[in-house]
Amino acid sequence: xxxxxAVVKRDVTLAMRRKTEVITAIFFFVVVAxxxxxxxxxxxxxxxxVAPGILWVGALLASMLSLGRLFAADYADGTLEQMALAxxxxxxxxxxxxxxxxxxxxLPLVVLAPVLGMQFxxxxxxxxxxxxxxxxxxxxxxxxxAIGAALTLGVRGGDxxxxxxxxxxxxxxxxxxxxxxxxxxxxxxASAHLSILMAMxxxxxxxxxxxxxxxxxxxxxx
Amino acid sequence: MLSKFFYHYASPQHFYPLAGRLWPWFALGAAGLGLWxxxxxxxxxxxxxxxxxxxxxxxxxVPVSWMSMIIYLAMAFWALLGLTLNTRLSGMMCRALAxxxxxxxxxSLWTGALWGKxxxxxxxxxxxxLTSELILFFLYLGYIALxxxxxxxxxxxxxxxxxxxxxxxxxxxxxxSVKWWxxxxxxxxxxxxxxxxxxxxxxxxxxxxxxxxxxxxxxxxLYRVRGIILHRxxxxxxxxxxxxxxxxxxGGTK
Numbered sequence: 001x002x003x004x005x006a007v008v009k010r011d012v013t014l015a016m017r018r019k020t021e022v023i024t025a026i027f028f029f030v031v032v033a034x035x036x037x038x039x040x041x042x043x044x045x046x047x048x049x050v051a052p053g054i055l056w057v058g059a060l061l062a063s064m065l066s067l068g069r070l071f072a073a074d075y076a077d078g079t080l081e082q083m084a085l086a087x088x089x090x091x092x093x094x095x096x097x098x099x100x101x102x103x104x105x106x107l108p109l110v111v112l113a114p115v116l117g118m119q120f121x122x123x124x125x126x127x128x129x130x131x132x133x134x135x136x137x138x139x140x141x142x143x144x145x146a147i148g149a150a151l152t153l154g155v156r157g158g159d160x161x162x163x164x165x166x167x168x169x170x171x172x173x174x175x176x177x178x179x180x181x182x183x184x185x186x187x188x189x190a191s192a193h194l195s196i197l198m199a200m201x202x203x204x205x206x207x208x209x210x211x212x213x214x215x216x217x218x219x220x221x222x
Numbered sequence: 223m224l225s226k227f228f229y230h231y232a233s234p235q236h237f238y239p240l241a242g243r244l245w246p247w248f249a250l251g252a253a254g255l256g257l258w259x260x261x262x263x264x265x266x267x268x269x270x271x272x273x274x275x276x277x278x279x280x281x282x283x284v285p286v287s288w289m290s291m292i293i294y295l296a297m298a299f300w301a302l303l304g305l306t307l308n309t310r311l312s313g314m315m316c317r318a319l320a321x322x323x324x325x326x327x328x329x330s331l332w333t334g335a336l337w338g339k340x341x342x343x344x345x346x347x348x349x350x351x352l353t354s355e356l357i358l359f360f361l362y363l364g365y366i367a368l369x370x371x372x373x374x375x376x377x378x379x380x381x382x383x384x385x386x387x388x389x390x391x392x393x394x395x396x397x398x399s400v401k402w403w404x405x406x407x408x409x410x411x412x413x414x415x416x417x418x419x420x421x422x423x424x425x426x427x428x429x430x431x432x433x434x435x436x437x438x439x440x441x442x443x444l445y446r447v448r449g450i451i452l453h454r455x456x457x458x459x460x461x462x463x464x465x466x467x468x469x470x471x472x473g474g475t476k
Binding site for chain 2: 222
């Protein structure tokens with residue numbers, strides 16, 4: 001377990017030394033959310049309808065942007081090979097890196113989402129559900145994204161390829177995440193959506209580090 | 223006895239001539255059944271009293287939609303075999319199946335649009351089945367792009383295998399989530415499901431066409447895997463002593 005916390009701390013510290021990269025992804029989210037009203041028009045009733053979808057797609061793209069960096073630096077300087085040899089086990093260390101990725105690129109989106117939601121005139125309880133759905137859903141994005149990042153590690157054109165691999169797999173998360181907010185607005189209640197989102201998070205938490213570690217070993221072998 | 227048979231043909235060297243002997247028969251069967259099925263579908267089956275002649279596209283549409291899903295399952299099967307038993311041929315079969323799967327998914331969407339325009343008055347609706355077929359098409363494209371981008375063939379096979387398995391786990395989740403999403407949004411959605419009272423000849427024609435596409439897929443996979451084997455094993459001695467290859471290389475050097 002000490003290896004796990006050590007890797008989380010290390011990744012967060014490293015990212016804090018170069019804050020620009022973290023902040024860029026967050027600002028991407030803010031800018032994308034601001035572009036949609038300009039494209040759609042300032043009609044508040046329309047904006048409220050499309051807000052859950054826009055904010056969720058924005059979060060999904062922002063989380064994907066930083067996936068390329070998840071393993072790249074450690075792969076380049078050989079740290080990843082040492083991790084594969086470490087007694088803690090690569091699967092646990094990969095899980096730690098995913099946690100660090102979520103802390104750096106998922107959690108800020110969760111914190112920012114209510115502010116952006118207010119721009120779209122979302123009612124207070126919908127804002128609350130939006131935050132909650134992102135809190136449960138963004139870890140799923142990091143977990144699935146880790147598989148894509150591991151598969152495309154060191155591959156030519158990997159940054160573009162990762163979008164093609166990962167985005168179709170994000171579909172269920174998007175549907176239930178944005179669906180939760182929509183259900184809350186329409187008065188159906190969001191608990192069913194949030195439960196399914198939670199189930200997906202738990203399944204991904206079990207399977208994703210394992211699959212990512214297998215994909216990383218492939219990259220290290222070749 | 224049976225395991226000996228499998229071990230023997232799990233080697234690309236032994237599978238190459240077997241695939242060469244088999245694929246023309248599957249192709250011939252596909253052509254024969256295809257012609258029979260089309261004849262049944264276009265000339266024998268009666269006109270539908272609700273949908274007119276336009277319904278006849280289902281004789282292509284339904285079989286390719288089935289195949290697009292079955293091929294993904296077959297790919298997941300080969301991927302699992304390749305990752306657990308570490309057999310080289312499994313990865314090659316997986317990659318040989320992928321283009322046919324992508325074509326089937328694309329044809330399914332295309333013929334669906336052609337059918338939707340006269341029946342529903344629109345090329346596309348965000349129906350659960352259409353949407354999940356579209357995502358399946360994206361999954362095929364992702365698999366092909368990933369395996370083509372990785373240069374080391376063994377890593378490409380295994381990375382593709384992991385992706386195929388993750389995708390196969392996701393396909394049912396995607397289908398049910400899209401279904402839920404759709405029913406929440408539209409009360410009265412256009413339903414693809416027809417009554418079970420299908421005319422006997424229509425059903426026969428569709429099943430014959432489905433069988434034709436099965437044979438076509440097998441023939442194409444075997445044909446394509448021969449090319450992949452030759453390419454991967456191009457430096458092996460058994461390839462250079464193959465009659466066709468020896469003739470070409472000798473003709474070039476002499």
